[in-house]
Amino acid sequence: MRNLFAFIYRYRAFLVFILLEIGSVYLIIRNNKYHNAAFFNSANFYAGQVLAFRSRIYDYFRLVQVNQTLVQENTQLRQQLYRFQTIRQHDSIPSFSDSVFIQTDSIPTYDSLKIRLAHTYIPAKVINNSTRQLDNFITLNVGALDSIRPGMGVISAEGLIGRVKTVSAHFATVTSLLHSKMFVAAKIKSRLPGTNNTIGTVKWNGDNPQIGLLDYVPLDKKIVKGDTVISSGYNAVYPEGVMIGTIISASREPDKSFYTIKLKLAVDFTRLAYVYVVKNKYQAEQDSLQLNSGMKQDE
Numbered sequence: 001m002r003n004l005f006a007f008i009y010r011y012r013a014f015l016v017f018i019l020l021e022i023g024s025v026y027l028i029i030r031n032n033k034y035h036n037a038a039f040f041n042s043a044n045f046y047a048g049q050v051l052a053f054r055s056r057i058y059d060y061f062r063l064v065q066v067n068q069t070l071v072q073e074n075t076q077l078r079q080q081l082y083r084f085q086t087i088r089q090h091d092s093i094p095s096f097s098d099s100v101f102i103q104t105d106s107i108p109t110y111d112s113l114k115i116r117l118a119h120t121y122i123p124a125k126v127i128n129n130s131t132r133q134l135d136n137f138i139t140l141n142v143g144a145l146d147s148i149r150p151g152m153g154v155i156s157a158e159g160l161i162g163r164v165k166t167v168s169a170h171f172a173t174v175t176s177l178l179h180s181k182m183f184v185a186a187k188i189k190s191r192l193p194g195t196n197n198t199i200g201t202v203k204w205n206g207d208n209p210q211i212g213l214l215d216y217v218p219l220d221k222k223i224v225k226g227d228t229v230i231s232s233g234y235n236a237v238y239p240e241g242v243m244i245g246t247i248i249s250a251s252r253e254p255d256k257s258f259y260t261i262k263l264k265l266a267v268d269f270t271r272l273a274y275v276y277v278v279k280n281k282y283q284a285e286q287d288s289l290q291l292n293s294g295m296k297q298d299e
Contacts, residue, residue: 044166157274160184186231
């Protein structure tokens with residue numbers, strides 16, 4: 001211990017200089033948008049290389065679990081394909097080849113197909129994922145060379161994941177649903193006619209990675225435990241009907257005009273392996289139109 005103090009005292013000027021330099025660089029990056037973006041993109045690339053190597057080693061020891069997940073997902077997709085082929089043969093429904101995430105509980109109309117067919121899906125592997133912070137991010141092994149752009153939505157076979165934040169040539173970081181500033185436009189899929197399709201906003205509660213909150217649901221609605229919450233489709237980021245969670249409780253607070261609704265999130269963020277980046281060919285057009293109109297919307 002004495003030697004440590006002697007070392008610090010001997011090089012105190014140099015150590016203070018290093019601390020001041022680090023503080024200066026931090027302030028420049030934090031308060032300058034250009035430097036912030038440049039640093040984030042550069043760090044994203046180099047961190048992605050390291051994380052990809054670590055992910056390959058980690059995946060070697062969990063191949064059984066990953067294979068089981070893939071088998072389950074492939075089974076679900078095969079069942080969907082069989083159902084669509086049967087419907088098309090009997091009812092002459094147009095092809096669904098541009099999208100694999102169309103809901104199967106009802107036959108879509110032509111008008112709804114025009115919206116659904118705008119979306120295509122780019123598969124990606126999760127190479128880094130945090131769940132213990134207030135603001136959590138996910139790193140994917142796809143980037144600009146794979147047609148990934150900031151602002152695209154990210155989903156999995158289980159449900160909604162987040163939104164692409166930054167992109168390098170080969171990697172992308174995603175703002176997870178487990179983020180304090182992540183809000184998703186959603187609606188309730190209920191068995192009750194008066195409550196079905198009620199609009200709200202989903203956010204994370206900041207504590208448990210399996211629990212979310214649904215805000216802005218009026219008190220005149222009857223909330224049923226077990227009802228599902230899905231994406232509303234009211235923006236260009238996510239298709240309509242992507243699973244978000246299941247209602248586990250709803251409470252009334254005296255000082256609020258809306259319910260406080262808790263959800264069990266559909267996605268287990270601690271076990272993410274593969275996801276899909278949602279590419280909407282009309283996203284730029286829709287976002288530009290709504291921005292010029294002064295519309296503010298949830299993600």
